Amino acid sequence: MDDLERELRDLSAWLDTPEPPDVTARVRARLTAPAPRRRRWRYYLAAVLAALLVALLPPGRAALADAVTGLLRFAGITIATSPAPALPTGDPSPLPAQRPATLHEAQRLVHFPIRLPAKLGPPEQVLVADPDRTGAYRVATLLYRGGTLRLDAFDGRLDPAFHKLAMGPGVELTEVDAGYAVWVGGPHALTYVDRTGTVREETARLAASTLIWEEAGVSYRLEGDLAKADAIEIANSLR
Structure with a gap:
């Protein structure tokens, strides 16, 4: 998890919108939902990260x-x-x-x-x-x-x-x-x-x-x- 934690910390500098949407519930639900296969947890976590980018970084x-x-x-x-x-x-x-x-x-x-x-x-x-x-x-x-x-x-x-x-x-x-x-x-x-x-x-x-x-x-x-x-x-x- 070290690399992922480092990437999330680097990303925090970009999350500076005045009123970011509350995505806590969606992130928690995605992370706690049982995956069909254990090896796919990184895919779901990557999807959550992509969703955060879309919600908090305006295009361009x-x-x-x-x-x-x-x-x-x-x-x-x-x-x-x-x-x-x-x-x-x-x-x-x-x-x-x-x-x-x-x-x-x-x-x-x-x-x-x-x-x-x-x-x-x-x-x-x-x-x-x-x-x-x-x-x-x-x-x-x-x-x-x-x-x-x-x-x-x-x-x-x-x-x-x-x-x-x-x-x-x-x-x-x-x-x-x-x-x-x-x-x-x-x-x-x-x-x-x-x-x-x-x-x-x-x-x-x-x-x-x-x-x-x-x-x-x-x-x-x-x-x-x-x-x-x-x-x-x-x-x-x-x-």
């Missing part, structure tokens, strides 16, 4: 990387804020067992609804990836603008992270549909984590600016050459 006040030291897991994305790794070189490998599909077929192959951004319209191409033994795919990807703009959707209820990214300052809290999101405002190293929790370094690539959020148990990752305001507008148009 400071970079998230400066508010939480080292590591944050949000919407299936594990974000390491320091130290920044060497950037990948060469062409990235596709996601595990990735293949094209029609939109109708992709909807049958994943266990979550595929929502389309009204701001972009129908995708130019649809991909599915990372199937389990039953043939159910974990990831659906919608591609636009010749593949330079992509929207990844995956089942956020699965325990293993979907991606791991690492970068320096530039990670910010923001909002999508009144829920909190994370904006990564520049290129960053990215690796894929499959459904078993194995990090697949062969898929490492240099990603563009990215917006990450979660809705109704589905996690989303919008990546492309976009300003933050444009990315949020696209995310808010999901139907």
